[in-house]
Amino acid sequence: MGRLNLTSGPPTFIQAAVPQIPEKTGEDFFSKVIDILREAAHICYDRIMEIPCITCPNKPEGSMFVMVKLNSSILKDIIDDMDFCLKLAKEDSVIVLPGVALGMKNWLRITFAAEPSDLEDGLGRIKAFCQRHAKKH
Template sequence: MVIINPGNPCGSVYSYEHLSKIAETARKLGILVVADEVYGHVVFGSKPFVPMGVFGSTVPVFTLGSISKRWMVPGWRLGWLATSDPTGLLRKCGIADSIKNVLDPAPLSPTFIQAAVPEILQKTTEEFFSKTIDILRAASALCYDKLKEIPSITCPQKAEGSMFVLVKLNLSLLEDIEDDMEFCLKLAKEESLVLLPGVTVGLKNWLRITFAVEQSSLEDGLGRLKSFCERHEKKP
């Protein structure tokens, strides 16, 4: 079972109780859990981030992490895989060794990244993390409030983590737009604004919006989005 927490594309954060149920369900099914936590600790809502690894005694857990998100070095595709398996099941079954054998011949990251990583991990201050969270919290709130001003777009929930929010298109209020893909193509052409159509992640007629930009740019982008939707609204 694969879970993504905090979530991309919807900005969700799972509670301890929800993760506990996931672990128990996986145990009953006799399967392990792969936890994608590249946005681990990038949370700014009411729920704290809970690593799936704390449930390792219930079910074996593989955790995927990355330096690019929490430490804000996009493009540095350097990550890690950690196991939480107090009972030793993965070791007994040879799964851990099999993964290690696959990773051993994998190409290494550029040397300058390898040299920088110890400094980044050891010397990044809590002030850096708290400032980042404050910026993302304000951006998430701004995005949510501005989206409520657009009738043809519904934001079901304010993002609580990661850097994205997922919104629903109400195509019945728009004309000359068939689906989310056409919406995004016309938006890019008319407003030079790029959003991810939901169909790319299996959610037709939804949109993924990132708010990890400067506040002025975010306000400008959301203003363009509102203008585009107003221009394409069906006339009474």
């Protein structure tokens, strides 16, 4: 019976192609990608500002994700960032990385490298999730 070796590195044929990709890709492609990411960052920041239980200390620039602070004390049945992410995935099919995975308890990492319409939908689901779980005053 043969052996199977699994590695986490990329296959060699991909490694050989990587140096040629930037050289053969037109400048307009990169400009369009940057414009799309800039628009997505604005959408993400604006929608996050509408959600009381999460705070965005810095508007994202030069990345594809944003770190936001979770205030679980204003949510009735959410213990921490892990609980938030698990319930959000189960109830609304939205995947957000809990900050504890990055050593940042009660933070969330939201990726905005998506089509603007998908991003609006996902952030709308997060807002609705937070409204359903908000403590009643």
